[in-house]
Amino acid sequence: MSSAEKLSKLRSISAEIARLGSIQALLEWDQQVNMPRGGAEDRGSQAALIAGLAFDKGTSDELGSLIEDLATDIPDLDADDDLAREIKVAKRHYDRNARIPREKIIEFVLATSAAHEVWVKSRAENDFASFEPHLTHIFELRRQQAELFQPYDHPYDALLEEYEPGMKTADVRAIFNAIRPRQVELLRAIADSGQVDNSFIKQSYPFEDQRKLGSFIAGRFGYDLERGRIDLAPHPFTTSFGAGDVRITTRFLDTDGMSALFSTMHETGHALYDQGLDPKYHETSLGQAASYAIHESQSRLWENLVGRSREFCGFAFPVMQMLFPQHLGNVSLEQFYRGINRVEPSLIRVEADEATYNLHIMLRFEIETGLLEGSLQARDLPEIWNTRMQEYLGLTPPDDSRGVLQDVHWSSGLIGYFPTYALGNLISAQLWDKMLADHPEIPAAVSEGDFRAILAWLRENVHRHASRYDPLDLVRRITGGPIDPEPYLRYLSTKYRGIYGF
16 A cells, blocks of 8 residues: 555544544533433443444554554654644554553443533532542543553643643643742732722623624624534533534523623634634544643633723623613723623632632642542542632632532543643733734724634634644744743733722
C-alpha cells in the first residue's frame, strides 16, 4: 500500500471514529435535554455500545500500523505542516486510547450514564448520600485510568492531559498560587468599598422574553442558527455533532433575570469556535478545538470581556429596556453596567462574578487532586466543601444542592476538566489584549452592536486552526508568550477600580 493509500485509509477510519463520537454526543445531549428519567438504563447501554465501537476503531492494530508507517515517512512530526500535525495528533490519540482496556471504557460509560441520573435527582432532593457511592466509583475508575499512564509526577497529570495537552498539575498549582493572593487582595479592596445595587436584576423576568433576548444576542455575535439551536438543560453546555450541527443550551432562573443571557453568551462563545473550525480538518485528527482551556477562553471572552463591557451595555441595554420595561425602565445605563458587574461571593460557580470565579475552580481542583491522591474521601466532601467555601469566599452553603452537588462534571467523569475554566479566563484576557492592539476600533464597534471584527479576528487566529497547534503553542503564536496571569489580573484590577472607586 502506497503512502497516499495509507493516508486515505487513515482518514477514512478517523472519519468513522468522528461520526461515532457525534452519535455518542447526540445521545448525551438528548439525555440532558429531552430524555425522560426512565430511559437512563437503556441510554447507558446505547452509549456503552457506541463507546465500544469507537474504542475498537480507535485502538485497532490496523489504525496503529497506519499511523506508525506514516509517521516514519515524516522527517519531523513537530514541523509546521498540516500532514505532520495530522499524524502527530492521530498518534497522540491512538497512544492514549490504546492504554485503556476496552472493558474499562465500557464500565466507565455505564457508570457515568447511571451517575448522571442519580446526580440530577440527588441535587433536586439535596441528597448527597445517594450520589456518594457513584462518585466514589467514578473517582476509583479515573484513578485506575490514571495509573495506566505511569510514570507521572502526579496521577492528576494523566487526566489533565486529556483536556489540556502539555499542561501539568505542577503548572496549574503554580498559576493558582500566583493569582490567588492578588484576587483575594482585590476582593478585600472591593469589600471595603460601597456595594453597588443589582436588585433590579435579582428578580423573575418573563422567560419567553429572556429567550428572545438570548437568541437575538447570539445571532448578533455570529452564531448561525441554521447550523445550531438553543435548548434548555439543568446545566448549560454546548455540543457539536458536526460542522452543520452545533447546539447550545441555557437555563432560566426565577431569582436572576440576566443569568440566562450571560449563560447564552458563554455557550455562544463555545459554539462560535466549533462553527469556525476549518472545514478541511473535518473528521480528521485535527478536526476539534485545540483544548478545553482554549475553548473556555472563547466562551469567557464573549461572556465577560464583551458581554459585561460598558460598550456592550451601551448597545444592548436599550433593547433590554424595551423587553423588560417593568424591571429596567427606571434603571440608568450606568446603574445597569455596575449592577451586572457587582462583585459578591456566591455559592454557585456558574453564577459567580469575574473577580471570584477562579476561587471556585481552585476549590474543585484541590478536591479532585485530593480524591485521586487518597488524602480525601468522597463521603467527607460535604464537610470539606463547606469548610473551604468559608475559607475562600466567606460563605457556607445551606445545603448540598448549592454546595458539593451543584456541578454536573463529576457525574460525567470529567475529572481534570475544572482547571481549564480558570486557564481559559487567563487566555481570554491575553487574546483580548492582542486583538485590541491589532484593532483598536473594536470597542467603538461593540457600542454600535457590531461584533464582526471580533469574530473575524478569532476566526483567523484561533478557530480555523482547530487542533493543528498544541494549546500552549497556539497561545505563544498568537500572543508571543506562554499562558500569563498578568493581563487577566490587570483587566480585573482596572475594571473594578473603576466600578468601586478604590
